[in-house]
Amino acid sequence: MSTELKLIDDKGAEAGTLPVSAELFGRDYSESLVHQVVTAFQANARSGNRAQKGRSDVQKSTKKPWRQKGTGRARAGMASSPLWRGGGRIFPNSPDENFSQKVNKKMYRAGIAAILSQLVRENRLTVVDSFSLAAPKTKLLSDKLKSMGLTDVLIITDNLDDNLYLSSRNLRDVLVMEAKHADPVNLVRFGKVVLTKGAVKQFEEVLA
Numbered sequence: 001m002s003t004e005l006k007l008i009d010d011k012g013a014e015a016g017t018l019p020v021s022a023e024l025f026g027r028d029y030s031e032s033l034v035h036q037v038v039t040a041f042q043a044n045a046r047s048g049n050r051a052q053k054g055r056s057d058v059q060k061s062t063k064k065p066w067r068q069k070g071t072g073r074a075r076a077g078m079a080s081s082p083l084w085r086g087g088g089r090i091f092p093n094s095p096d097e098n099f100s101q102k103v104n105k106k107m108y109r110a111g112i113a114a115i116l117s118q119l120v121r122e123n124r125l126t127v128v129d130s131f132s133l134a135a136p137k138t139k140l141l142s143d144k145l146k147s148m149g150l151t152d153v154l155i156i157t158d159n160l161d162d163n164l165y166l167s168s169r170n171l172r173d174v175l176v177m178e179a180k181h182a183d184p185v186n187l188v189r190f191g192k193v194v195l196t197k198g199a200v201k202q203f204e205e206v207l208a
Contacts, residue, residue: 037103037111054092060080060086061079151173155176160178
């Protein structure tokens, strides 16, 4: 089975359709699956470099603050107690904490397919023959996107064009990447997604 994606030209006008795999671009949307894939991707990107001090790590005097009885105050052993302001944490976070979540390849591919299919249903995904620039100039890319009527756009290509990549770095609402580096977070983050024909073919080879 196959479905069709909308093709656009350099001016943003419709230039026909492209038949593609329904398994990849016509899949039912599963919110729980997409949530799990996106959450796992974000968790696996965490470096785990946060650290907190336990009561043995804080620099406090080990002298007993006051005598055990007779003062009317609660018993206290040392100022590094977790109950005291400035004391150590009871269960401190360690810098080698592992936040990674395991996602099976089949589940990850299904999640990406569900996202792509939903983008098609919401008219947020379009295809172009190719996407390149003559020179690495931000203004060239900005003018080209404006002529195509595109803002807040993720551009996915089969082979990354250096001029295109360098031109996009100063545009906060534009991101350029290769199909093999496409991730669920960026696919759902941008308002529009533009694929080249070559990128569509790569997606079908890997995910369909």
